Amino acid sequence: MSACPDKELLLHALVDDELDAGNALALEAHVATCAGCAAELAAIREVKVQLKAAPLAYTAPQSLFDRLDAAIAEAEAPPPRRRAVRAETWVMSGAAGALAASLALLAFIPTGVSLQSELVDAQARSLEAQHLVDVETSDRHTVKPWFNGKIDFAPPVVDLASQGYPLVGGRLERIDGRRVAALVFHRQAHVINLFIWPGDAPAEASMQQKDGYNLIRWGQGGLVFWAVSDCDAGALTGFQKDFAAATR
Amino acid sequence: MDAAYSLARYLARDAAAAEDIAQEALLKAYRNIDALRGGEVKPWLLTIVRNAYFDWRRRDNGRTVTGPAAEVAMAETPAEDTSAEDAVIRQGDVAALRRAIETVPEPFREALVLRDLEELSYREIAEITAVPMGTVMSRLARARRMLGERLGVLEPIS
Numbered sequence: 001m002s003a004c005p006d007k008e009l010l011l012h013a014l015v016d017d018e019l020d021a022g023n024a025l026a027l028e029a030h031v032a033t034c035a036g037c038a039a040e041l042a043a044i045r046e047v048k049v050q051l052k053a054a055p056l057a058y059t060a061p062q063s064l065f066d067r068l069d070a071a072i073a074e075a076e077a078p079p080p081r082r083r084a085v086r087a088e089t090w091v092m093s094g095a096a097g098a099l100a101a102s103l104a105l106l107a108f109i110p111t112g113v114s115l116q117s118e119l120v121d122a123q124a125r126s127l128e129a130q131h132l133v134d135v136e137t138s139d140r141h142t143v144k145p146w147f148n149g150k151i152d153f154a155p156p157v158v159d160l161a162s163q164g165y166p167l168v169g170g171r172l173e174r175i176d177g178r179r180v181a182a183l184v185f186h187r188q189a190h191v192i193n194l195f196i197w198p199g200d201a202p203a204e205a206s207m208q209q210k211d212g213y214n215l216i217r218w219g220q221g222g223l224v225f226w227a228v229s230d231c232d233a234g235a236l237t238g239f240q241k242d243f244a245a246a247t248r
Numbered sequence: 249m250d251a252a253y254s255l256a257r258y259l260a261r262d263a264a265a266a267e268d269i270a271q272e273a274l275l276k277a278y279r280n281i282d283a284l285r286g287g288e289v290k291p292w293l294l295t296i297v298r299n300a301y302f303d304w305r306r307r308d309n310g311r312t313v314t315g316p317a318a319e320v321a322m323a324e325t326p327a328e329d330t331s332a333e334d335a336v337i338r339q340g341d342v343a344a345l346r347r348a349i350e351t352v353p354e355p356f357r358e359a360l361v362l363r364d365l366e367e368l369s370y371r372e373i374a375e376i377t378a379v380p381m382g383t384v385m386s387r388l389a390r391a392r393r394m395l396g397e398r399l400g401v402l403e404p405i406s
Contacts, residue, residue, distance in 0.1 A: 009385045047396045060253035
C-alpha cells in the first residue's frame with residue numbers, strides 16, 4: 001500500500017507546514033479517507049521525529065575557531081582583538097571593531113540563543129542530569145591536570161572551602177560552540193557553576209539575573225569567567241571576590 | 249558557525265575537509281559581510297558554504313583520498329557496533345543516524361540536511377541550491393524515503 005502518486009510531495013509539504021490552509025485542509029480530508037496516504041503521512045512524520053530526537057547537526061570544532069582567528073589576524077594585522085568571536089564581549093564593552101561585529105553576527109544570529117541562556121541552561125542541566133562533575137574531588141591538584149588535553153587553556157583552580165565555597169569538581173561544557181571549563185563549588189545547599197574560557201572581559205565584575213539565576217562575569221589573565229548560581233546575589237558576589245583574590 | 253560546519257560536514261562527509269570548507273566559507277562571508285544587507289544570515293552563509301564545497305570538490309577531484317561514504321562510515325564505526333549490517337537503527341543513535349544520512353546521495357542529502365537539520369523553508373532551500381521549489385520537494389521526498397527505508401520506517405517502493 002502506498003500513497004497516491006500525485007499526493008506524495010504534498011504529504012511532505014503538509015508535514016513541513018509548507019501548505020497554505022486551503023490545500024492543507026483538502027489534503028487532510030483526503031488522508032482521512034485514503035489508507036495509503038495516511039500510512040505514508042505517518043511514516044514521514046516518524047522519519048522527522050527520529051531526525052529531531054537526536055542532535056544530528058555537527059558543532060564547529062574549536063580548531064575551526066582557532067584557524068579563523070589566525071587567518072583573520074594574518075589578513076588584518078594588527079588584529080582589533082585576538083579573540084573577537086564573542087558577541088557578548090562586543091556588546092558589553094563596545095570596544096571591538098568591524099571584525100568582531102561581523103563574526104559575532106555570523107556566530108550568533110543563526111543560533112538565536114544568548115550566551116546567558118546557554119549558561120543558565122548549562123547550570124540547569126548540570127543539576128538535573130546528575131552530571132554535575134566529570135572529575136569529582138575537592139583537590140585542586142587533581143582537577144587542574146584533568147583539564148589537560150581536553151581544552152586548550154589552563155583554568156585556574158582553587159578550593160575556597162575555608163571561605164564557605166568548597167570545590168566539588170570540574171567538568172567540560174560546550175558554550176557558544178566551544179569547549180569551556182566548568183568548576184563546581186557548593187555554597188551551603190546551592191551549587192555554583194563557574195564557566196571559564198579564553199577571551200577578554202572587563203576585570204570589574206558585573207552581575208545580572210536570568211530565569212531566577214544570578215550571573216556574574218569578570219575577566220582576569222586573558223580568561224572570561226561566568227559564575228552562575230541560584231544562591232543569593234550577596235553570596236555569589238562574595239564567591240567572585242574570593243575566587244578572584246585567590247587566583248590573582 | 250555551527251550550521252556552516254555542519255553543512256560542510258554532511259556534504260563532504262569528512263571532518264578535515266569540512267573544516268577546510270567551513271573556514272574558506274566563513275572567511276569569504278566575513279569579507280563580504282556588506283553584501284548581506286539585512287537579509288537572512290543563515291541562507292546567505294549556507295549558500296557560501298555550498299559554493300565552497302563545490303570549489304573544494306573540483307579542486308580535490310582526482311586526488312581525493314576520501315572513499316565512498318560507506319567506507320568512511322565503516323572506519324568510524326565503534327568496535328561494539330558491528331552488529332548485522334542491515335539492523336534497524338536504534339532511535340536516538342546519533343552516529344548511526346549520521347551514517348545513514350551520509351549514505352543518501354548528494355542532492356537529496358543536501359535537501360534533507362537543509363530542511364530537517366537546519367530547518368530552512370522550501371523557498372530558502374530553493375534559493376540556496378538554485379533549483380525550483382518543485383525540485384526541492386521531490387529531492388526532499390526521495391531523501392526521506394531512502395532514510396526511512398534505512399530506519400525501517402518506510403517500506404521500499406516496489
